[in-house]
Amino acid sequence: MTMKIDPQSSADLSAQIAQAIRDAIISGQLIVDERLPSESELADQFKVSRPTVREALKRLAAQSLIRTQRGATGGAFVNRLSFEDAYSQQVTTSTLLLSMNAVNFDTACEARYALERACAPLSAQRRTADQLATMRAEIFRQAQPGLTDEAFCASDVAFHRALVDGAGNPVLSYQLAGAVEAMQPLMNMITFTARSREQIIALHTAIADALETQDARKVDAALVKLEVYTRQLAQDVAEKRRKPA
Amino acid sequence: MTMKIDPQSSADLSAQIAQAIRDAIISGQLIVDERLPSESELADQFKVSRPTVREALKRLAAQSLIRTQRGATGGAFVNRLSFEDAYSQQVTTSTLLLSMNAVNFDTACEARYALERACAPLSAQRRTADQLATMRAEIFRQAQPGLTDEAFCASDVAFHRALVDGAGNPVLSYQLAGAVEAMQPLMNMITFTARSREQIIALHTAIADALETQDARKVDAALVKLEVYTRQLAQDVAEKRRKPA
DNA sequence: CAATTTTTATTTGTCTGACATTTAAAAGTC
DNA sequence: GACTTTTAAATGTCAGACAAATAAAAATTG
Structure with a gap:
């Protein structure tokens, strides 16, 4: 050598x-x-x-x-580059990329849901009982009244990660890591408008239900609703900031 | 500080x-x-x-x-982490991840096409004339008889990158970088069975045509065919390796 | 005075040589 | 043979020095 x-x-x-x-x-x-x-x-x-x-x-x-x-x-x-190492590098890079480049929220949101919807059909087909249980548990946690915004966000990420992992494709999970986890700080700007939690929990439940019955179309529909709702929230926040009543 | x-x-x-x-x-x-x-x-x-x-x-x-x-x-x-920097880091990491972990070809292929199909609807809606021209040019290049396998692969990557960029979402382009570019060495194992080129060019043309008429469903259908075809090729190669006539 | 050149100070880039710490194998001891 | 001690090799850390680049300050010159 x-x-x-x-x-x-x-x-x-x-x-x-x-x-x-x-x-x-x-x-x-x-x-x-x-x-x-x-x-x-x-x-x-x-x-x-x-x-x-x-x-x-x-x-x-x-x-x-x-x-x-x-x-x-x-x-x-x-060193054998593990999926785990690659995963965390990806999250760090994505987080910095979003925070340093003032990425438009809609752009990040669109990318994130486009990718997540790509996992949905596979996840509907292959999700394990374990992954479903994880999602249910996170929904339960999200419904707790005393939950802080940070904890709610973390649970939200865990829920979506379980959805992605449900596709049973480690390469896909790795590629999605940045899209899902790096969004957390951006989402934080929004979720402090606390009243949105019920709505989000309802949609999460719809997703879990659809995954349980392996109905890919219903999963997709719920994800679309979640995306629309998220973007609506972001728009409201932006509006309120422009003319603070 | x-x-x-x-x-x-x-x-x-x-x-x-x-x-x-x-x-x-x-x-x-x-x-x-x-x-x-x-x-x-x-x-x-x-x-x-x-x-x-x-x-x-x-x-x-x-x-x-x-x-x-x-x-x-x-x-x-x-340093302001540029999309370009993040992009190349992502490609390096993905390449090493795939090559060091003996990732199943089907797994990588599934992930790659799942993600690419996520871009298709957006690309059908927004692709610029310029991006369409790039894709046509790459198809033209791919049809040249004297083209080496490496050059064909590079052109293939350029074609798919134009498709992804057509979505007009830099976050999405960044996220897809690894999926598209890191597959190139894996694809190399396959494309040396040269007779597949016509088939691939036909499907690329179908994709470009569908993007031109902004028909998202046709784009998706062509991508599915391309995935099926790619996996079939990989299977043939694997079979031939098991019992080399 | 203005333009140019030279000097100077600061900072990173690189080198040399040394010692500390960790670790596994070799040597020694009972 | 089992245990302990020694030793050697490697990375981790330090101190101090000089080289090279660079921009600002000072000196020079027309």
Whole structure:
């Protein structure tokens, strides 16, 4: 395994080295659980100092591409990117993307429900009894009177996540992670208008009922209603903000 | 702005510091384009050495959360995460996730088409003439006899990306990035059975025609056919591999 | 005085060398 | 043979230095 960096490039050495190793992983030259050379050896290979190598390795660690272990048999190992890791990265990225770019609420909402509706038919077909039970439990929690707005939102996310997971497709669950979870802070702006809870619970119940009877069309209809209702709420809030009675 | 790290924690100092700064960005304590304290100042604040601070900053840079600039007025600045950055991160993550986890082809295929079909109705409604022209051009390219398999695949991706972008929803385009682009290496396993090109081009043409007349149902029908066809091909390849005539 | 050039201060990028800590294997001991 | 101790290798952290880039400040010049 020899990796090279371009001596012409103007970029940081640590960035170049990280990219070289990243490429080796993506192309399969380095396989899962394989141990990278030690930091000193890498420093020799790339003709740079150990701190520079370390900065490169930290970049890769931040992307969960490698993991490091101390001790005699330690070192940096190519990490198997788990669905869980990918999932949480996706949520972080989506959250930042939405919060930093002042994304129009309607745009985010449209995307989220379009994707969720894509899961609905599969979920109606395959949802397990366990996932259905999770959804019922979350609906029950949402009906508790003392629930804070944050807890209601968290429960809302858990409900929709169960719906998505019901499709029984981990790739789909992963792809939807950002769409569902990153919406939470945006939804927070809205749900503080507390009277909406009954309506939302009713629609959640409709969804759960339809999933129980495996009626994909009814699930879709309820999701559409939920989307319409959510957007209506957002519009009301925006209006109220424009002319605060 | 004061940030703290837990002196009890066993994790790497650089990881803890990165997390502290990351939290400050996510929570809005640090806003876009704000300059972080210099590396020396951060080292003093966190009571660690400069190399440790630098490792933390490189972790954040790997996630495009900050950018650095040298010179008198330089430093580390909170970076506005662009759709483009998020898009390419998503593609990298999805590609690695699929290649490292031996994801079942059917699973990936199902997810990809489920998501793409979610875009279809919006795209039928809103696609611009420009996007339609892109799709026609890619179909034309795909019909060229001398085209390599790699180029055909790339054109295929470009075609589907135009379809997704037709929905006119940047959040949706971002979310779909992984689903569409990360499939390319998996598709490569299949398209080397060259005779399938005509069939694919016919279905692409059907999609473009339906989008031109804004007929969402026809788009959906063509996408379903494309999914069925793709999965059939994969099955054939798998079968041929089991008993190589 | 205005324009240009030079200097200077600040900040990141990189290097060297050292020590601390963790860990597993090797060596030693009973 | 089972247990303890030692050792070696690796990452984690530190201190201090110099290089390179960059913009502002100062000096120079027409």
